[in-house]
Amino acid sequence: MPELPEVETIRSGLAAQLRGAAIVDLQLYRANLRYDFPVNFKQNILNARILEIERRAKYLLFRLSNKYSIISHLGMSGSWVIQSVNQERKKHDHIVMNLQIGDNSELLSLTYNDPRRFGFVFCEKDENIEQHSSLRNLGIEPLTLNLNAQNLYEKLLKKKTNFKTALLDQTIIAGLGNIYVCEALWRSGISPFDNVHVFCVQQEQVLEKLAALCKNIKEVLQQALEAGGSSLRDYKNASGKAGAFQNNFAVYNRASLPCPKCGLPIQRAVQNGRSSFYCENCQPRMKKEI
DNA sequence: AAAAGCCCCTGGACGC
DNA sequence: TGCGTCCAGGGGCTTT
Numbered sequence: 001m002p003e004l005p006e007v008e009t010i011r012s013g014l015a016a017q018l019r020g021a022a023i024v025d026l027q028l029y030r031a032n033l034r035y036d037f038p039v040n041f042k043q044n045i046l047n048a049r050i051l052e053i054e055r056r057a058k059y060l061l062f063r064l065s066n067k068y069s070i071i072s073h074l075g076m077s078g079s080w081v082i083q084s085v086n087q088e089r090k091k092h093d094h095i096v097m098n099l100q101i102g103d104n105s106e107l108l109s110l111t112y113n114d115p116r117r118f119g120f121v122f123c124e125k126d127e128n129i130e131q132h133s134s135l136r137n138l139g140i141e142p143l144t145l146n147l148n149a150q151n152l153y154e155k156l157l158k159k160k161t162n163f164k165t166a167l168l169d170q171t172i173i174a175g176l177g178n179i180y181v182c183e184a185l186w187r188s189g190i191s192p193f194d195n196v197h198v199f200c201v202q203q204e205q206v207l208e209k210l211a212a213l214c215k216n217i218k219e220v221l222q223q224a225l226e227a228g229g230s231s232l233r234d235y236k237n238a239s240g241k242a243g244a245f246q247n248n249f250a251v252y253n254r255a256s257l258p259c260p261k262c263g264l265p266i267q268r269a270v271q272n273g274r275s276s277f278y279c280e281n282c283q284p285r286m287k288k289e290i
Numbered sequence: 291a292a293a294a295g296c297c298c299c300t301g302g303a304c305g306c
Numbered sequence: 307t308g309c310g311t312c313c314a315g316g317g318g319c320t321t322t
Contacts, residue, residue: 034317058317075299077315115301118316161293165293233301235315274314275313
């Protein structure tokens with residue numbers, strides 16, 4: 001479900017309410033999500049305070065006062081929601097933390113719900129966070145200066161796959177998912193089927209074109225962030241509110257509807273088992289010159 | 291080694 | 307109404 005804008009929206013909502021909160025109780029309602037919870041998960045985080053909530057790619061990092069961090073990935077359908085304590089437990093609520101913000105204040109509960117259980121939660125000592133298996137191979141953070149034409153060129157030159165697969169690859173750029181890859185390629189007039197290596201070698205003005213792609217990636221992410229993310233079915237922010245960027249999709253989920261630029265019908269095709277949406281007129285395939 | 295295929299899981303939409 | 311089928315925002319493991 002959540003890509004960078006959705007995870008960042010959740011992060012900022014959680015951080016605003018939970019900074020400084022002490023984890024006074026923790027209930028796990030199953031032994032695992034996608035993976036088993038770590039051994040000693042409960043004792044490693046109980047009674048610590050949440051100092052800050054950060055985001056890396058599509059991961060949330062809860063930085064705790066005891067030098068541990070909680071690493072959370074939401075998979076396709078995970079969510080963290082803040083509510084009052086003693087709420088009725090809902091279907092697919094798997095983790096409930098009771099949190100105390102001030103010393104004498106009322107408790108809040110922070111609940112992780114995930115119908116498909118593709119999400120996962122770890123805890124790790126801060127000193128080992130960078131080397132954690134989930135984080136150590138992540139690529140460029142797209143809303144930073146590190147995403148630029150030169151850096152992207154160096155990465156894409158080494159890959160022999162198509163643009164759609166390459167931009168979904170979290171070791172190249174970390175945080176893009178199916179929606180924003182489709183939208184960024186459409187904005188850039190690049191076919192999802194074009195081979196990235198061939199593009200780097202044969203395309204004229206390749207750095208200018210990659211600079212435009214980088215700019216479009218940043219813009220679509222930024223616009224989605226300002227809209228509170230995209231809600232297709234069940235995505236909600238930390239307060240339970242849906243995002244609105246789905247109303248601005250040019251191609252994603254719009255098969256056979258008119259392209260906003262040229263009016264021809266949007267196409268859908270499957271690449272590596274995932275749907276790609278594109279306009280074959282505005283995103284023509286490169287001519288191969290061999 | 292890198293790239294493609296397959297799998298994890300639940301639920302909603304749609305066709306009959 | 308109730309099946310059966312397909313599809314979904316992700317990523318890691320297995321196969322080629």
